Amino acid sequence: MHELIITRSNHLIDPIFTPWGWEIPIYLFLGGLVAGMMIISGYFILSGRHQKKDCSCFVVPTVALALISIGMTALFLDLEHKLYVWRLYTTFQWTSPMSWGAWILLLVYPILTLNAILKIPENIAKKLPWLKNIGEKLSGRKFAVKVIGAMSMISGGILGMYTGVLLSTLVARPAWNSSMLWILFLVSGLSAAAAFIHLFAKREDERRLLAKADNGFLIAELMIVALIIIGFLTSSEVQNAAAMLFINGPYAAVFWVFVVGLGMVVPLFIQLFAVNDKIQHTPIAPIMVMVGGLILRFVIVSAGQYSGWFTGTFTTP
């Protein structure tokens, strides 16, 4: 028999460690989604699709700007010392993913804005002719367009990776300590972004491409999930315990049913049928993918906080 009693009872720490609530998973999800959107949008620009009529690569950045702002609001709401938030931008801490993240977000905004003004919707263009002017000048320069596309892809990639790195560097939480977490979050972000754009893309060829790409992302995601769990199982004792949280522990049901089942496998099959024209394209699969991606963030954040190095009971002796 092994009994460990710890007398501490700090708020948010004991008996269950929960410093991070709903805000962080929302932020991580939106961050990943925006990252995916930037990569896709950047790819559309670089691949010349932006020249086609109604290419979604001009709507996407505007929507992304809104989403990342919601995400940052969630992040801000999570801060306990809100009035000091400006401290993020008085320094750069190279060892801190969160510092990187703060600066990356600062990079994301101008890139998304540049991307958005390349082609401004008519109604806005009428009201803000000067913006239209800048946009037209920019889009007239091929090189500038390419740079914007590339920067969009690069910064989207960094943003997507960072959402995973943020968690995986926190050594104290075994369920986060996978070097593959950033890949999972990046691919999951791409998958959610593909699904999301699929919902409002006007062009049939784009929708088809996005569905195909999403299928690829989903397959990759499934493989990464498997690799992460195998990694945990073949690692230290605390990481074995972390794997068990997903395999048969408190997070197993929601993980297998909502994240893997309804968030990856089922939409994968639906979309496989759709791209092979067995069934019609419907918003069902993309919505499932997005919800699955959101739940994935909740499960990972929550399970990570649940996992730890101590396994004490909290009673007064």
Place this chain on the structure above:
Amino acid sequence: MNAVSRRKFLKISAATIASATALGTVSCTRDKIKASAEKGIKTIPTYCNICFWKCGAIATLKDGELWKIEGNPVDPLSRGRLCPRGTGGIGAYSDPDRLKTPLIRKKGSKRGEEEFVSVTWDEALTYIADKMNDIKSKYGAQSMAAFSHGTGGKFLKHTLKAYGAKNIVAPSFAQCRGPREVGFELTNGNFIGSPERTDIKDTKCMALIGSHLGENMHNSQVQEFSEAIANDASIIVVDPRFSVAAGKAKYYLPIKPGTDLALLLSWMNVMISEGIYDKKFVEDFGFGFEQLAEEVKKYTPEWAYVETGIEPDLIRATARELAKNKPASFIHPGRHVTWYGDDTQRSRAIAILNSLLGNWNRKGGFYEPSKVSLPKYPTPAYPEMAYEKADNPGKKWPLLGDAEGSTTGLRDATITGKPYPIKGWLVYATNLIQSLPDERETIAAINNLDLLVVIDVIPNEIAGYADVVLPESIYLERHDEFNNAPFRQSFLSIRQPVIASPDDQKPNWWIAKKLAEKLGLGHYHPWKNLDDYLRYTSEKAGFSYERLKKEGVILGPKKPINVEEGATQDFWTKSGKVEFYSTHLEELGFDPIPKYTKPEQPPSGYFRLLFGRAPMHTFSMTQTNPLLSELMDENVVWVNNDVARQYGIENGQYIKLKNQDGIIGSKVKVYATERIRTDCVFMVHGFGHRSKALKSAYLKGGSDSLMVTKYKVDPIMSGTGMNVNFVTFETEA
């Protein structure tokens, strides 16, 4: 108190305070403002009162507010370090449930309903004095009695004696240390006293019988215990529970509860049969050793194994370990020793064993303490009190001293009205509902009273039954008598105010003096205030009062404390020797040598209820102290893992306990553990408060004392054995 009455209560108290302030009788608000205006750090020495070890301490104020309290390095009791209770002592000041103003029971309400109205000190004291005068004229002064615990009671007891009342008792005797003192006095003619005169720091081997040092946090004793551990002393722990001390022990003896005497007799058997006792000591100072040797022949380790469940080899090994290290080895006399009703005899067995180790006034055994003697402040002689004390009619308990008295004896007298009626109780700083066994009897006695006055700092259960409740200043706000307890080196330490009382609380000496004045006995308190009194007695004793105020503690001369240093071994028994065979007991009709009787066993499905201490609490006095309750805000009931599994109880689950008399307690959390035997459960004493006025502790944890409806009275000295209750689990909590 229900919500409606509390609102009323608040309204009334607010009005009273307002009027009192207008009349200028409340000066504390002004003091507080003045105090908070003082900038910077200020330190004031005093001595602690969170338990009765009374450690010297230094309080620090920052900008006029209490910041912290630390041990006084000069003080031999604290050695510069307070225990958690002492360190958390400042929490008593900010205790949210403190009594704030004098209270009188609401007209028409019953005792125990906790319905009070706030009154002025003048009203409260007039009420008490009138009632006391009534009692005196109707029944005589002997019908007024007091229960008083701790230093602070001194002046109240003085007022009572001036009034002509001598039925004054304390639970520290019949519910705590009494059997030990009587057992040792019978054997070697010496008291153990407080602090215990055990030389723990120099010992090479010590045995603890149920004593849980470390959880029982008497400061210097624990400090010395740690020194003994560091010195690699052999520690033997005899306890049904794997206590903290057991975790430090070389030998842990998981004894079956109630069979300690069998083990002790068997240890005697081993020491005598193997000839490893201190022969010279026995020869020089022993009386009746032959009879003892003959008597204990039958108590072989094999015999004891059947009773105690301790392996014979382990009994032999521990007896040898004790003997090997003699005289620097001892069996600790314990402190709370009222367990099974034969506690004086068990304590005698401990005294006998210690004598077999020849450790009296020997280094690493017991030491000879010394104390500063304080002169008496001259006061008029008390009126003659020729009547017999009510607690021990006809010397029913022959070895119950008049000075100590029996709480339960006094309670019996109050219930029966014999030998004469007891009509008034003054209760100072002891929560009788939790400190005496079987609260039903305590309540029955209270219902016979014409007057119950409770003086305390918090509204404990007993206050709910009072006619008048008087709010006392906490120790940090008042003067008290000096502490001159006997110790390794004599010393004198001062208690003086560190901060003003936040509300209308008053120090006990002031209450005693004002009550005396109301009774027309003001001349018994000739001092202007306690400062005046303390200055007089200390200067008279040859100590500079100014220095005491500044330094807190002054040491007396160093005297030899053991034979090694030149002390003598004196035994104040009838024979002048160590009485292995007690002719005194024989004359009184008791066993001259302790005899073992099998303890009653719990019925099937029941477990013996054991209780003890936690390091951060003192009895039922500290549960509302925010600093201490934060460390432990509820107690738990310790249940062996196997038992818990068998009864389908989980660790951390709330259950209720039900005792053999069908009494059901409040819900209490289960601590399922390996650290206790399967035939008993354990709780820390003092929780499960049922006084609604203790809002921050109300019904937190379980009350062990509520379960103690049965008790076995020690026929020698009236100690109440309380470990004789059995409980079962009610899981529908």
Place this chain on the structure above:
Amino acid sequence: MARYGMVIDTKKCVGCQDCVVACKTENQVPHGYSRDWLAYETIGKFPKLNMEIRTERCNHCDNPPCVYCCPTGASHISDGGIVLVEHDKCIGCKACVASCPYDARFVHPEGYVSKCTFCEHRVKEGKDPACVSVCPTHCMYFGDFDDPESEVSKLLQERKYHAIIPEAGTKPHIYYLT
């Protein structure tokens, strides 16, 4: 340069929590929070049990993940290797809270993250931290590991010891004598 740390003799510790109260009063830690705490670890089957009692707190690690993950530099390594949080640089992001394997950090009700400071204000005056100076069992030792002649260094030379979760790689600086 000193390298401060603690050595705690688990043989002597009785788990009384005096260190916890002393810390609370000395540092005016708000009600409901604590910078240090007790761990009681029991192994075995009754009555053959082994118990270790430890007073625990921030380990002031040499390799502190809490400092590394701090986005503003509020968490930093101060003189003598003491890990501190500068309140008015802290944004309360709680990354450090999540990064600590000892769960030694918490969010102060005022919003910033708080933890054991080794009573830096006392150490500067040449005193021991409050928990060490109050301990009635004298089971705690505070000192400089860079000084081979210090009591803490000597204790580690003479006695067997362990640290808490060294496998987390944080290089903790509180050692427990066994």
